[in-house]
Amino acid sequence: MTKAALSYRHTHRFGIAASAVLLMLAAILVPLPAQAYTPRAHTLQINARAFAFEPGSLSVRRGDTVTLVLEATDTVHGLYVDGYDVNLVAEPGKSATATFVADKEGKFKFRCSVACGALHPFMIGELNVEPNLPFVRALLLTLVGGIGALAFFWK
Amino acid sequence: MKREWFALGIVALLVIVFPASLFGYQAWRTNSSDARVIDVIASSPENGGWSPDEIRVNVGEHVRLRIAAPDVVHGFEIPALDVRVDEILPGHVQEVEFVATRAGRFPFACTRWCSVNHWRMRGVIWVSDPAQPALPAPTFAPPLYQQLRIDIDAMHPAQNIPPRKPSAARGAQLNLRVDADFRTQSPDAVFAKLRADAAYDAYDDQQLWDAIAFAYFQNVGAENIANGARRYARDCAACHGERGDGQGPAGKDLPGLTTMHPDMPRGPANFTDASAMLGASDALLQGKILRGGMGTGMPEWGSLYTDADLWSVVAFLRTFTFDDPPAP
Numbered sequence: 001m002t003k004a005a006l007s008y009r010h011t012h013r014f015g016i017a018a019s020a021v022l023l024m025l026a027a028i029l030v031p032l033p034a035q036a037y038t039p040r041a042h043t044l045q046i047n048a049r050a051f052a053f054e055p056g057s058l059s060v061r062r063g064d065t066v067t068l069v070l071e072a073t074d075t076v077h078g079l080y081v082d083g084y085d086v087n088l089v090a091e092p093g094k095s096a097t098a099t100f101v102a103d104k105e106g107k108f109k110f111r112c113s114v115a116c117g118a119l120h121p122f123m124i125g126e127l128n129v130e131p132n133l134p135f136v137r138a139l140l141l142t143l144v145g146g147i148g149a150l151a152f153f154w155k
Numbered sequence: 156m157k158r159e160w161f162a163l164g165i166v167a168l169l170v171i172v173f174p175a176s177l178f179g180y181q182a183w184r185t186n187s188s189d190a191r192v193i194d195v196i197a198s199s200p201e202n203g204g205w206s207p208d209e210i211r212v213n214v215g216e217h218v219r220l221r222i223a224a225p226d227v228v229h230g231f232e233i234p235a236l237d238v239r240v241d242e243i244l245p246g247h248v249q250e251v252e253f254v255a256t257r258a259g260r261f262p263f264a265c266t267r268w269c270s271v272n273h274w275r276m277r278g279v280i281w282v283s284d285p286a287q288p289a290l291p292a293p294t295f296a297p298p299l300y301q302q303l304r305i306d307i308d309a310m311h312p313a314q315n316i317p318p319r320k321p322s323a324a325r326g327a328q329l330n331l332r333v334d335a336d337f338r339t340q341s342p343d344a345v346f347a348k349l350r351a352d353a354a355y356d357a358y359d360d361q362q363l364w365d366a367i368a369f370a371y372f373q374n375v376g377a378e379n380i381a382n383g384a385r386r387y388a389r390d391c392a393a394c395h396g397e398r399g400d401g402q403g404p405a406g407k408d409l410p411g412l413t414t415m416h417p418d419m420p421r422g423p424a425n426f427t428d429a430s431a432m433l434g435a436s437d438a439l440l441q442g443k444i445l446r447g448g449m450g451t452g453m454p455e456w457g458s459l460y461t462d463a464d465l466w467s468v469v470a471f472l473r474t475f476t477f478d479d480p481p482a483p
Contacts, residue, residue, distance in 0.1 A: 047404075073404035075199075075269050076228040091228075092268040092405040093392025115245035116227050 013152060020148025027140035039063035039101075046070050048077035048090065048112065051119035059128040062105045071095040078113030081127055089114055105129045190219040190252060197222055197229040197243055197265065200272035205263075208278035212255055213285055219252045230266030233280055234459050235259070241266065255282040258290060262458045268393050271405065274454035298457070300442030303339060307442040308449070310419070313343035313434035315350070317364035320429075324479035326369025329362055331355075333370035338466075341436040342367055342476075368477035375470035377481040379463075383471025386464060390456070399426035399475035406451075415450045423451060426475040433476060440469045 042064055047054040048071065060066055068088065070079050076091040083104055088096040112123035185192050196206040212218050222231055224243040231251070232239040238253045265276035283290070300307055335345040349355045349363050358366070372380070388397075394406030406423035415421055424443075426432060444465055447455035456465065474480045 071404060072268075074271060075273075076267055091393070093394070093397060093403050094388060095397065114228055118226075 016148065016151045020144060020152070023144040023148070024141055027137055027144055037061060037063070039065065041065040041067070043067045043069060046079065046125070047073060048079065048123075049073045050075070050117050051112075051123040053079070053110070053112075053123065053125035056125040057128065058125070059130060060102050061130050062102060064102050064129075065099065066102050067097060067099045069095055069097050075116055076114050077116050077123075079110055080113045081108050081110040083108045084127075086110075087113055102127075102129045106132055106134045188217075188219070190217040192219050192221060195220055195222045195231075197224045197231065197269075197276075198226050199229075199270040200275040201270060202226055204276045205265075205278040210263075210278070210280040212280065212282055214255055214258050214282055217252065217254055219250055222249045222251070223247075227269050228267050229269050229276075231263065232266045232459075233261055233263040234461070234464075235261035236280070236282075238263075239266070243267075255280075258282050258284040258287065259293075260290060264459055266389060268405065271408070273393075273405075277459075298442055298445055299338065299438040300445075303438055305436070305439050305442060307439055307446065310431070311341065311434040311439065312430045313341070313432075315343055315346050315360070316429050316433070318361050320476065320478050321361075321364035321368035322478040323365070323369040323372045323481070325362075326365035326367070329358070329366050329369070331358065331362070331366040331369075333366050335367075335370065337371055337374055338437045341434050341439070342371065343433045344436070346433075368479075371473060371477060372481050375466070375473075377483040379467040379470045380474065380480050381483040382464070383467035383469070384474075386460075386468050387471050391468070394423040394451075394453075395426060396423070399472070401425035409451045411450045411452045419450070423453075424449075426472050429476055432472070437466070437469045440472060441465045444468055 039061070042060055044058055044066060046058075046068060058066075068079065068086065070077070070088045070090040072090040072092055072095070074092065076089065078087065078089045079096075080087040083106070084100055084102075086098050086100055088098050090096040106129055108127045108129065110125050110127055112120055116123065191212070193210060193212075195210070196203075198204060198206065210220075220231075220238075222229075222240060222243050224245050224247075226245060228245065229243045230239070230241055231243060231249070233253075236253060236255055238251055240249045240251050243249045259282055261280050261282065263278050263280055265273060267273075269276065333345070333349065335348070337345070340348075345367055346360075346363055349367070350360070355363060387395075392403055394403040394409070395401055396403040396406075401423040403423060409422070412421055420428075420431075424431070443449065443453075444460070445455065445457035447453040447457075456468075460468070
């Protein structure tokens with residue numbers, strides 16, 4: 001292999017690495033086009049029993065005002081949402097209500113906050129605040145990184 | 156060599172000093188007070204309920220109960236001795252101290268909805284007087300519904316139904332005097348008596364109902380209604396529903412529903428049903444709460460509630476058919 005070929009290959013690889021890093025930065029930082037959307041108010045009824053939430057998955061859009069109504073059917077259950085300041089405790093005949101604005105997008109787990117039996121740690125549901133930009137960005141990041149790595153190590 | 160001793164010291168600290176201080180502290184706490192410590196485990200009835208479910212103490216004895224709940228949230232109450240713990244969380248030991256001042260046999264119960272069989276979670280505390288070993292004879296008067304010979308298992312539909320839901324606020328503006336014994340007479344009977352009286356001819360049906368609602372609430376008082384509301388939320392709402400419509404989550408799958416008499420409305424009573432509620436006197440409602448049963452598996456509250464508590468729950472039940480109860 002000649003020196004010139006080596007040097008060419010070197011710069012070539014540098015170019016690939018640099019453009020991949022730039023694209024990855026772009027995937028993290030570039031503001032995605034905001035769609036025109038008027039936030040709505042939701043009242044979501046959640047039924048808690050051993051050891052599940054029904055429905056176990058909620059979907060709202062960013063900016064929506066969410067009112068959670070937690071109803072327990074067998075014993076004392078709680079609900080707290082990771083990432084939001086919401087903590088409810090309900091028992092049969094005493095439902096609990098909390099209202100908050102879903103201002104952070106992404107997927108958030110909600111869990112039972114009161115020990116309710118053997119499988120209590122597995123009593124989990126999820127709140128999906130769309131558009132799930134962190135997910136889109138992470139997907140782009142992985143794709144660009146993967147393709148970049150592939151191009152970088154090709155041959 | 157020095158480091159070896161140092162390491163040995165750490166091991167000794169972990170293995171001997173730390174556990175010794177923990178247990179020593181517990182022993183010191185137990186022995187330094189004159190209280191008798193009784194450990195109680197609260198589990199759901201299907202896991203054994205109270206353990207022990209019989210507690211024996213003496214009059215004047217200083218008792219400390221240490222209550223632990225291994226499965227779910229429970230509560231503890233000895234109504235007769237005014238001892239209560241609202242929340243026993245799994246993983247926490249709740250302590251409550253009391254001195255029993257009178258001898259007797261008193262029930263205690265769980266106050267938080269811990270399973271479908273929550274209401275079965277009861278126990279008994281015997282308070283004996285060493286100077287007087289025989290328990291005092293219980294003073295017993297038959298409840299009002301028995302004295303009046305009311306059949307609390309039969310339907311008592313109202314003959315007159317108000318055009319609109321009666322309102323105490325509208326009734327207050329009428330300045331109408333209603334003299335009636337609401338304990339023994341149903342609102343329907345009171346209405347029929349007023350309607351038959353020529354002195355009330357100037358008022359229409361709705362106005363008479365409003366006046367009855369106002370008079371009823373004046374009679375029972377705001378404090379009783381507030382006490383009833385607290386008890387209803389704690390003990391009744393799980394089956395009868397927060398809005399009194401009989402649609403509570405725990406009442407949907409009761410063991411007795413399949414064997415209920417076909418002529419009776421099924422499931423927990425609906426307190427927003429004007430016909431059933433206005434046709435029932437307070438004595439009848441009190442009897443139902445006191446005895447329970449009804450074929451649905453409703454618990455009996457006579458052993459846990461005082462007479463005043465029972466009447467206050469009845470007073471609160473009226474707020475589902477009469478609007479604008481007085482604020483406490």
